[in-house]
Amino acid sequence: MGVFFPTIGEHKSGEHAAEFATLATQPLSKHDALRLIACPDDELPALLAAARAAKEALKPGIITYSRKVFIPLTNLCRDYCGYCTFRRDPGQPGAHTMTPEEVLAVARAGEKLGCTEALFSLGDKPELIFPEMRETLRHLGYKSTLHYLEAMCELVLRETSLLPHPNPGLLSAEWISRLAAVSPSMGLMLETTNAALLNKDAAHDNAPDKLPTKRLRSMEEAGKQRVPFTTGLLIGIGESLEDRVDTLLAIRDLHDRYGHIQEVIIQNFRVKPEIPMSHWPEPSHGEMLRTVAIARLLMPRMNIQAPPNLTGPYHDLLDAGINDWGGISPLTPDFINPERPWPHLEQLRLRTEAKGQKLIQRLPIYPEFIPDVLTRENLSSQKLRAAADPQGFAQDKRAA
Numbered sequence: 197m198g199v200f201f202p203t204i205g206e207h208k209s210g211e212h213a214a215e216f217a218t219l220a221t222q223p224l225s226k227h228d229a230l231r232l233i234a235c236p237d238d239e240l241p242a243l244l245a246a247a248r249a250a251k252e253a254l255k256p257g258i259i260t261y262s263r264k265v266f267i268p269l270t271n272l273c274r275d276y277c278g279y280c281t282f283r284r285d286p287g288q289p290g291a292h293t294m295t296p297e298e299v300l301a302v303a304r305a306g307e308k309l310g311c312t313e314a315l316f317s318l319g320d321k322p323e324l325i326f327p328e329m330r331e332t333l334r335h336l337g338y339k340s341t342l343h344y345l346e347a348m349c350e351l352v353l354r355e356t357s358l359l360p361h362p363n364p365g366l367l368s369a370e371w372i373s374r375l376a377a378v379s380p381s382m383g384l385m386l387e388t389t390n391a392a393l394l395n396k397d398a399a400h401d402n403a404p405d406k407l408p409t410k411r412l413r414s415m416e417e418a419g420k421q422r423v424p425f426t427t428g429l430l431i432g433i434g435e436s437l438e439d440r441v442d443t444l445l446a447i448r449d450l451h452d453r454y455g456h457i458q459e460v461i462i463q464n465f466r467v468k469p470e471i472p473m474s475h476w477p478e479p480s481h482g483e484m485l486r487t488v489a490i491a492r493l494l495m496p497r498m499n500i501q502a503p504p505n506l507t508g509p510y511h512d513l514l515d516a517g518i519n520d521w522g523g524i525s526p527l528t529p530d531f532i533n534p535e536r537p538w539p540h541l542e543q544l545r546l547r548t549e550a551k552g553q554k555l556i557q558r559l560p561i562y563p564e565f566i567p568d569v570l571t572r573e574n575l576s577s578q579k580l581r582a583a584a585d586p587q588g589f590a591q592d593k594r595a596a
Contacts, residue, residue, distance in 0.1 A: 229490050229494055248514075264523035275400075329341070418456060431463070459520065
């Protein structure tokens with residue numbers, strides 16, 4: 197699919213205008229993506245205009261979001277990432293595994309506020325290194341964290357109108373199948389394809405589950421099973437601009453083969469005082485805009501999301517080609533970035549409308565992926581059918 201760069205003459209002239217015009221007639225190549233992701237500031241307006249035009253060709257005039265509750269099922273984790281404040285070791289202040297009663301209380305409270313998504317976040321298989329987690333699971337009556345997650349997804353499905361969207365880390369083929377029966381979609385951030393970030397003192401030092409080949413294997417298995425899948429990049433953790441492009445191309449390749457990637461998130465690293473990377477430089481706003489725009493131009497038919505609570509001014513992301521704000525909660529904080537509150541939904545609506553877009557509440561699964569999931573006969577598909585309106589968006593039509 198070719199990309200049209202509108203009003204280039206307003207931004208560029210001479211040889212640069214001719215160069216952009218040539219790109220406009222061809223699919224974006226890796227070579228062009230590498231050049232454009234590093235474009236100088238005077239070329240940035242033209243890049244953003246192209247990305248915005250590509251977004252409008254896909255989903256004109258609308259920006260979606262998912263009204264959610266954030267359920268941190270357990271923050272015990274066997275991985276130690278240099279940027280993470282979510283994870284805990286047993287006995288650390290704040291270490292906690294939610295009980296079924298706590299899970300259900302949060303889900304029911306969110307249901308009263310019009311939420312339709314229960315986002316389950318949790319550490320990756322903490323019982324493998326922590327005997328305390330094994331004892332917690334034994335007390336709860338489950339063999340593993342994934343067995344417990346499966347049961348809690350089913351509990352939310354049976355007792356509320358919310359749809360679970362789990363982010364449990366690496367998954368086998370069996371577990372993708374099991375979780376797909378109790379959740380219409382799931383996710384795993386690829387983050388980067390640069391395996392060197394597992395080296396000593398790098399971002400993924402002592403985080404073996406962040407090996408890119410392992411994460412790609414889980415994503416591919418989800419594709420083989422046609423499970424709608426959310427993934428994305430974490431930028432600013434030590435990767436190069438070429439790494440960012442390579443990661444986007446790896447995601448695009450998986451989607452070209454299986455057609456299951458429902459959304460690509462572009463998330464920016466934020467510094468926190470208590471993390472090993474506390475003195476690490478954050479990616480600039482310009483880097484964020486360039487990465488989002490390149491994601492849009494490399495994948496013009498993809499849903500591209502960027503979280504508004506991690507970027508300021510966040511409404512600029514609409515100029516870079518996103519068509520979704522991701523999950524926004526009127527109830528629970530962003531437990532991954534607790535210092536960055538969600539924007540109020542009314543503010544989000546006003547800023548979206550100021551850019552000429554209408555804000556629409558979606559489900560955790562995007563409308564275009566719903567028909568395939570509804571062919572499966574399970575509890576998840578039954579609850580999805582009840583939750584979706586005729587266009588595949590959320591039934592709840594109250595104002596954002």
